[in-house]
Amino acid sequence: MSWLDDIQYQGRQLGNRALDRHIRLGVTGLSGAGKTAFITSLIHQLTLGDQPTHLPFFSVVQQGRYLGGRLATMQPLALPRFPYEHNLQYLLQQPPQWPPSTTGWSQLNLTLRYKPGSGMRARLQNHSELQLELVDYPGEWLLDLPMLQQDYQQWSEFCWQLFRQPHRQALSKPFAELLQQTDLNDISELQLQHLTEAYSALLQQFCEHAGTYLHQPGRLLVPGELAGAPMLQLFPLLPEQIVTASPLLQRVTAHYQSYCNYVIKPFYKQHFSRLDRQVVLVDCLSALNAGHAAMQELQQALGLIMQSFRYGPTSLLGRLFKPQITKVLFAASKADHVTPEQHKALTLLLQQLLQQPIKHSHYAAAHSEAMALAAIRASTTGFVEQQGQKYPCISGRELGAIAPVTLFPGDVPASLPDAALFQCHPFQFPALAPLALSMQQPLPHVRMDHALEFLLGDKLQ
Template identity: 65%
Template structure:
């Protein structure tokens, strides 16, 4: 796009922002929490699934005022969210989930509706709302807390984390490697060798259930930064980090560059301008992985939530420093449990977030919590057991086996460690339901999601 084109585009965006005809939605969540599935479903519901039977709690659709959503053009240099490819994965036989995300991408939507009341309802044939959504690998989100630490603090933080029960054994070989390291060698080759070993450790952590906090995220998923010198980065042991040595100096330099040239621009570009936010949390996988996992999930959420600005926005703020005015806390993959467990799942999510939210200013925003499935992969029903109707699910396991089962109860509060020692939670992952692309994507509460996120803007 030419300079003139870009200025015109930005001008249009500022005007519609000022008129509140433009929303930037942030979908926030750790890797695997369901961001990509959520965006795919949300966009599909808004563009194809807008019949009232499919979205009964989305007022604008229910009141037959919704005229449809269309994918809108965007700056050509911005990678586009692979909506069509994702829908193709779901249409395969057997269907598969879209793959984990390896770079950032964006999708712009133009929503058309008839205003329900007021001057616009009489004067205009239709109104429009522009919606902007960004997707990115969850690993990169976890870099945000690094902005609040210096290199030495990061080393302390990392090694404290690596001493936890579910990580200590895996971290031992790298710890030994560092104990024997030549801290006066800051040469390119040596730093790269040690970084390679740390990268292996991070990859192992990445495969460890419940090990969420893996930094720096770009070492796992480098995106366009593959090979950049600042990615030669790993935490020295705390006692090594505080010494004035060639190795510590080099790593401090890389850490500072990484914060300045990678994390800050990423944050400014995608997160500092959000108007609304959906925070997806996969509570069920954390329960499966045990007590240490739930604790680390809580810690990760706490660190992330501190990075966002919440509160109502004045006109000037909206233009230059937008703040998040609505936050939806969503327990994802609610289709992994029977419907009567959704209430407990929502309560669990709220309790899990209680501590993390204490230190954020989110109270200034309008919030809601709910259990959702962006793309429902199970059907729920009842079976007769001893003459009593018991809730059950049916779905397809990862090995394509058909399942008919009761996945278990969801605790309504975060269970103490003793419960995990007695009981193993097994909320099974499921393959998507067969889908031919002609009908709306099956979901749980995406209509509630849309009403909360967009309802007030489509009145």
């Protein structure tokens, strides 16, 4: 695509937005929440899923008005393309595997064709089109957004408050000791690199130690195209080291400002500032498995993220020049890891987890819904009979295992459990490998049709 095509492409996008035939859907979630699986499934459902039995609650399909979706062929060359076909290959191989964790951002546009159901369009046109724009990125980068609200000093204090919490203290001690021995006048390349590597290693350890979510800056974990850039020499000095001026403080403050200006702001502007609708995916079950501190940190992380988005109704001009998110779907992902009668409790738990974050965001003006879903269902459900009693169960293959299992993974608490409950009742929801799939069938799911109806249903009328 040449620069002229690029300009034409931008023009078409603007035209479609003006005609309200363009939606930019933000799929938001921390690392591992299920963004890539969600986008892959959504594309698969929309390009293959015109069978009413597969999407019973998606009204455009149910009413026989859906004419199909196709991947846009015209995409500016500078935009990395979402590796949809590659992700499908992972899911379709024998044995099936999950697509890998995302290491850079990518985009894919879909054109959805449908018969208008009512109104002027139904009388004048035999079909209409809706452009859907989807973006994927590493979850780690999302947590950079709150850094825009802080300066370097505030960020360092915030980090050390976090690192001194009981579940992080032991891991962060060696890095604190290293900083204590650091000469604050030494700003040699060797020293900066040594401290950055030590801090990256600490972040990596936090990640591997299940139950920590707030890892900043995200580019130290997933650098993308910025690997080796000097502004990534970024680490929080100790609170006592930021009260008096020093060459090292001055240098890392400059790196922090560059990181905010040249990495986070453009990332936000390009991917998040123009969202029309949003899905917030939350993996509540893994947080329950990881314990009380994990649940609390997850809540804190969600709170910080929610403050970074603009919510509210928009006018025509607003949609073009200052878009806001008008609809938000809060979704507890991987609901196929529990038995169906637990989905209600999982949704209530998600709502409680988000209660505080929502209070502090401006999201109230948006239309919202909460549900438990599985973008790609990896279990089948049924009942086992014991002494004349029927008990619900799921069957699937645990990640890393060869043989399938049938199990009852346990009850999901309908509200945030207190620390004492975690002590006497550890949660152990399994992680499952994908089911064997066939190319011709839409991916199995739980409530993707509800999600599609909420997110797109009104635009496909």
